[in-house]
Structure formats: C-alpha cells, structure tokens
Amino acid sequence: MxxxxxxxxxxxxxxxxxxxxxxxxxxxxxxxxxxxxxxxxxxxxHPGAAVIVPVDGEEVIMVRQYRPAVNRELLEIPAGKLDSKDEPPEMTAQRELEEEIGKRAGHLELLAVFHNSPGFCDEITHCYLATDLTDADRRPHGIEEQHMAIERIKLAEVTNLVASGELADAKSIVGLMLAREHLR
Structure with a gap:
C-alpha cells in the first residue's frame, strides 16, 4: 500500500x-x-528519535525509567532524540546504547520507521535491531537516565508483558514485536 x-x-x-x-x-x-x-x-x-532493540542471546536489554508525562516508571527499549541534524539516526542509536546501557552494537539493522502519534505530533521514530553487543562506557545524561535501571527480559516473554500491562510503552512494543518477528 x-x-x-x-x-x-x-x-x-x-x-x-x-x-x-x-x-x-x-x-x-x-x-x-x-x-x-x-x-x-x-x-x-518533535525532532524525531532512534529506538534500539538490543538483543543478547534470548534476552533484550531494557531500561526502566521515570517518565514525568505519565508520572510512573516505564520499561522501555533504549531510545533518544535526533538532537543533531548532522548525526544520522544510526549514529544516534549507537550513542544511546552507550549512554543508557553501556553497550555498542557490532551489527545495527533498521527494522522500521514509524510515526508515533500522527494525530497531533510529527515525531518520526527510526527503530533498530542491535546485535553482536560489546561492553562500552555507560554515559547517562539527564536526571532520569542517571536513575534508570537496566533490566533483561526474555524476548519470548514480550507478549505476556504487554498483556499484563508491565510493558506499556508503544515504541518499545513496536520495536520488540518487530525484532521478535525478524529473528524468527
């Protein structure tokens, strides 16, 4: 279509x-x-964003961080704004992996580009699958990132986490479902 x-x-x-x-x-x-x-x-x-599904074996490395707009902590895949017009989305994705979870991707693959809330916002999100992860220096920015927790979940548990309400962040649901289908 x-x-x-x-x-x-x-x-x-x-x-x-x-x-x-x-x-x-x-x-x-x-x-x-x-x-x-x-x-x-x-x-x-909105300047747009890059979101990353960092897969390590059967697990995805996620973050739990406070989101003021909904006044609660959410379980999310790493993500960041496209702050600089000179930085391509894949570079933003690599930077955010390091900042949020202290990893670099040996392989980064674009899964999709989508509109988050087109009824009122022009934000476009570039969603990547990150594999072949290696350790890097974690460099959190901002108060929320300094207090976020890093969590690992089984990719096979995504559907249950969505159904239970534990996973309620749309960009994370989209990214995780796309990654799960891609890796089958």
Whole structure:
C-alpha cells in the first residue's frame, strides 16, 4: 500500500508557532479541506528519535525509567532524540546504547520507521535491531537516565508483558514485536 505525503485534497495554507520548548514546539496549522473549508489543528513538532532493540542471546536489554508525562516508571527499549541534524539516526542509536546501557552494537539493522502519534505530533521514530553487543562506557545524561535501571527480559516473554500491562510503552512494543518477528 502506497503512502501519500499530503492528504488527498487537503492543502496546508500556513502555520504559526505558538510555543518553543527545549525538545518540542507547538504550532497551529491552517488547512484547506477538500470541500474548501478552512480549519486549524495544533501540531507538536518533535525532532524525531532512534529506538534500539538490543538483543543478547534470548534476552533484550531494557531500561526502566521515570517518565514525568505519565508520572510512573516505564520499561522501555533504549531510545533518544535526533538532537543533531548532522548525526544520522544510526549514529544516534549507537550513542544511546552507550549512554543508557553501556553497550555498542557490532551489527545495527533498521527494522522500521514509524510515526508515533500522527494525530497531533510529527515525531518520526527510526527503530533498530542491535546485535553482536560489546561492553562500552555507560554515559547517562539527564536526571532520569542517571536513575534508570537496566533490566533483561526474555524476548519470548514480550507478549505476556504487554498483556499484563508491565510493558506499556508503544515504541518499545513496536520495536520488540518487530525484532521478535525478524529473528524468527
């Protein structure tokens, strides 16, 4: 199935930025609908992210970290923002592996590129499978990373963790399911 870059018959007219934060910004877009009507939508602008499924044998190395937006700790695969336009997503993936779990991937394979929440946000995530892991210096950044825990889970247990609610982070569910299928 082919993707369509612009909505058929929908035409962006303009956009104004309402707010700029450290990571995201909020814009209001004005759009002309196929029937000629004009409407507005809020759009969160995000630089994008790289997420990594680090597989070591039958296990995946994950992190448990506090997420203020949901006020709880979540079990997640390593991930990081595409902070620099000069850094390709695969380099971000390698950097985040070192920062978060103290590993480097001998082999890094792109599994998918997907939109996280296209109803309101333009974030695009590049999802990688990392294998042939070797030790590296762990370099956590930020208060959450300094307090995150590293955990290993069996790849075979992913479905049970999702069903139980223990694994509730969408990017991690997508990445783990893709990795599991890819490695079969």
């Amino acid at each position: 082919a993707t369509v870059e612009s909505g058929e018959g929908f035409t962006p007219i303009g956009e104004r930025q309402e707010w700029q934060g450290r990571v995201v910004s909020l814009s209001v877009a004005e759009i002309r609908a196929p029937d000629g009507s004009i409407y507005e939508r809020e759009i969160v602008r």
